[in-house]
Amino acid sequence: MGSILAESWILSQQGASSSPFYEWRAQDLGGCLQGRVIRSRTWHKERFYRLQEDGLSVWFQRRIRRAPSQHICEPGPAVREGHQSEGLRRFGGAFAPARCLTIAFKGRRKNLDLAAPTAEEAQRWVRGLAKLRARLDAMNQRERLDQYPPWKSVGWAPGVEGGQDSKMSFKEIKSLLLMVNVDMNDMYAYRLFKECDRSNNERLEGPEIEEFLRRLLKRPELEEIFHRYSGEDRVLSAPELLEFLEDQGEDGATLARHELMTLDGFMMYLLSPEGAALDPAHTGVFQDMNQPLAHYFISSSHNTYLTDSQIGGPSSTEAYVRAFAQGCRCVELDCWEGPGGEPVIYHGHTLTSKILFRDVVQAVRDHAFTLSPYPVILSLENHCGLEQQATMARHLRSILGDMLVTQVLDSQNPEELPSPEQLKGRVLVKGKKLPAARSDEGRILSDREEEEEEEDDEEEAGAAEQRRRTPGRRVSQAKQISPELSALAVYCGATRLRTLRPAPPPPPPGQVSSLSERKAKKLIREAGNSFVRHNVHQLTRVYPLGLRMNSANYSPQEMWNSGCQLVALNFQTPGYEMDLNAGRFLINGQCGYVLKPACLRQPDTTFDPECPGPPRTTLTIQVLTAQQLPKLNAEKPNSIVDPLVRIEIHGVTSDCARKETNYVLNNGFNPRWGQTLQFQLRAPELALVRFVVEDYDTTSPNDFVGQFTLPLNSLKQGYRHIHLLSKDGASLSPATLFVHICIQGS
Template sequence: MTFKELKHFLGEINVKVDDLYAEKLFNECDTSHSKTLEGSEIEEFYKRLTYRNEIEVIYSKYASSKGKMSVEDLGNFLRMEQREDVGLNEAVALIQKYELDEAAKEKKLMSRDGFLMYLQSSDGLVLNPTHTLVYQDMSQPLNHYFISSSHNTYLMEDQLKGPSSTEAYVRALTKGCRCVELDCWDGPNGDPVIYHGYTLTSKILFKDVIRTVKEYAFKNSEYPVVLSLETHCSMDQQKVMAHHMKTILGSMLLTAPLGGKMPTHFPSPEQLKGKILVKGKKLQSREHSMTSPESLQGEEEESVSEEDEAADLPEEKGMPKKSKLKLARELSDLVVFCKSVHFPGFETARETQAFYEMSSFGESKAFKLAQESANRFVIHNTRQLSRTYPRGTRTDSSNYNPVDLWNAGCQIVALNFQTSDKSMDLNQGKFQQNGFSGYILKPRFMRDGQTQFNPTSIMQGEWLTPKKLHVMIISGQQLPKVNKNKNNSIVDPLVRIEISGVPRDVCSAETEHIEDNGFNPSWNKNFQFDICVPELALVRFVVEDHDTASRNDFVAQYTLPFMSLQNGYRHVPLLTKEGNPIASSSIFVHIMVVDQ
């Protein structure tokens, strides 16, 4: 590697250095005086380049055994800095797991390299590793959980002319989604198709989607999947839909209440493991047949009107007038615990609705209720399931902020999974806890039918457990370039911390930017935040490339629940805009959560 090649290499790894400094570093490492770096000289250069003074300071503070950390030293660090309640056995286990030097490991010592390996491992990350497993009670009724949910799942892009694909279902299901949507229309040759009605989006066969769901439903999570049907098909093709679901899904498809008798409340995710539920319209008389089969005699098909997204679309020329659809008995029979009904108002719902009757709310209606009747919405959702979806005018497949609807207890807050934005960051961040299972148990105060919790007006109650969050943004490691094709593409990074949750907790703060260094920027900036309802709060770390002339460019982000934060010196692993990990890229922070 010549000096010229070295300069190019530094630009490639997102760091701009002064020519004099780069030449000095080059000459110090060129011990052979050959005007090139080879083998061990390159290794020495990279060691100097990646040297992290902040790690050295922390390590030196605790390493009292001839410049290395003993078991006792490491135990002290874990208790004092990381606030972990551990003994010597746990410290020994970490040395065995992360120490690279066999001689040090034999003596139960941890070197600087081993210490850095620990800090960059899952044990040293900001997300509590126990929360990466299913740790919550999964035996509560289904409506006591937030459920990761997708809107217009079949779309890869926009709502007007973008492609539909079974691949979109694969993406959603592998991202932990547990409720997918199927817009079903009459297709050629008597086979139903899925697409966005009255638009130029491409069409896919209903049966191909069902096959895809069967293959991918339980690859990442064993907990139930809900098929949210929006049916615009003729009676004949509704029967074909029912046939495809029964023959393709087989025993996965839930076609009757567990034990054959309709309970008085939802079964739990645990009881429904490996099951696929259908959400849709249901014939009234078929519903009664669960308890009284003789009522089926003389049954007629009933008219059922659609109440979902299609109702939100503005009527245009050439668009057929909305007509009442007849519902096929075969399709009706597949709806057990998720019967779609029109929302009659909170009072009427409380007095007349069965627990399995659920309503879908367009974004505008949902936000209005969440703002003006928040407590009543929360109470409604202690008994019923609620689904919300983006308004029909979001033709670019953009998303609303899901947090306010989670705050109102809505379980199925459907988002456009095909769109990478802050809303999807929040969704992925919220659902990465509990083993990425797609189900998160609501806080106790949101499961109590008498709750007085109101997210828009926080009063005294069990939800009010104020915490002070202290965050020090220390440094960044190997941040990605924003534009790899530009010559002058080295980032000027800044970090912003965003708190989402009840309105009272929403806030943000950011560091100053660092000029021309995406490789190892250093900020050492302290922030503090007051959080009054920590069980509903999310913390988002955003890295941006500062630009004085235009909007800052997004570089990377990471979002996690407040309750999943680990105290102490932690690395925050960074994700792309699409939510995928960026190898070796992180920010180093110190976290301290204190009761107020």
């Protein structure tokens, strides 16, 4: 196999019962590589892989009598060198770290762990994957369409699959249309077929088939906009381009320096990041990062160690790595007594598997700052006795070293919370802190005891009963706090928040209150403005109710409305709640910190999320078209989506709304709507806009197709493309919505 191809591979493994391990042999099998799968120290199987023409997929076959299968992976997986995964740490001991690498995919897909025959071969893999990733990242949408047209995604290439004579009849063309998610009118399809049938023999061959398919990619709505501005000469002059850009709300001085722009250039511009709905100026860190921590929304995870259900799912250090890769800055560690004096992490009183506390701390050290340089908070739920608490403190200090904050940064203002900028590359511990006047033997409530004491209603009592009935339950030890662990809670000492009425004096900023979603909602209803003012100075963490046995999430928006910073969600559970979280932290370089609006940062603010005032902003969105929506059921070629678009506003209660278009029958390739949806907003600075595409169904709930969520303040006006994401946040490129956006008011 040539070195160029060898450096351009992406492999994927999906649905395996455990993280697979591959030993690669240096053997060229006519463009293939032969590999040995190792899922344990004794389970070995042969594998063959061949890179496909698209550069994104690999043909995979076992050395037994089974049909070959295709594994498609999204562009841009993360590559880790050495023993940097749970699988390689467990099974890779026989191979030098220099020979090993891990390919980590987005969403819930499992890692691919590899061992090359030599360190040099491993580096070729690393370089090749980096080159492929850079090439894909540099492509605009138009170039992606040219490189990876939709017919390649269904395993078809012009002149190859059209029968034995490499030609296609009209009936075969119709079948191909169904494969790419369009049920075209027969008369229109046949007219297009005849226009491409230059030989006039009722069959299309190679170039004719490709011409037919490329005509499908034409965008008449973009041509219409182009001609509206260009006039009869069908070319945009500099003044005409400037007029269009000004209508878009853009500063067109730079782009309009070009004397002429053709239709192709115009389409490339609208499909580029500059033509997307997300403001490119907000994709990097653009906010003030020098304000106190309490002035930021902070991306936060609940039960971070879990990869599935909180009742019987596996725990894994990989869950922490994936959370950090999604920009998470506050992770949870449920710490329990373990064998051999080593604390373990798992969901107590359940059947979830256990992982070592020290392994999690090592994962924090190795991966916490890969994506974002800003501080990470370790939220400790401590169920250990004094001896293992001291062990926890020792591991934190020895493994994290200078990363760990062990004393206040500014001795002149010890009670003032530092800023994200001051804490770059540092790790904070959130946990119980011994009162200065209390002896070391004094009993202190643990975090979980505190939470259970707050949740004493019937529902939470039911959850507690469920835990009591679960096999393997262990009795919690007496909750004393060791001085060693207490000393590490420098800026995030856990404390209870009992009431906000009458208004208490401002608490010390270095205290963090943990509230269940129910307790937080109660405070919002009963003391909205007081809660907002409390969160100006002090960090508040909100967590899901214990009743959510399947690790479901609550909507984080209501908590953000009141200024809560650490709104913790189950990152392993996809859904609209995680879409909102991803949308909230999409901006500011996806660094996990977003500056709260001014109304949530002012000490004397009068803002109340339950009474935000009169409407201030009108948002008008015209939903025009969609392009190349994915098929939901590839096994049924006649199954075509009937797409509709829903636009949701998530903000203060009075702003929350959802409106949708009609559905388009049997067309997921290029559906057209041309419908206008309008919204009135009272607190636009808090609003998120979620674009959702669904497959309409008359007899059952609609099926999810794709979505994209972003803050209203980062939404660009004018004609924009919405680049859709899958349920787990992966790109659905080239699937897009094309809309026109108008924002009026403050």
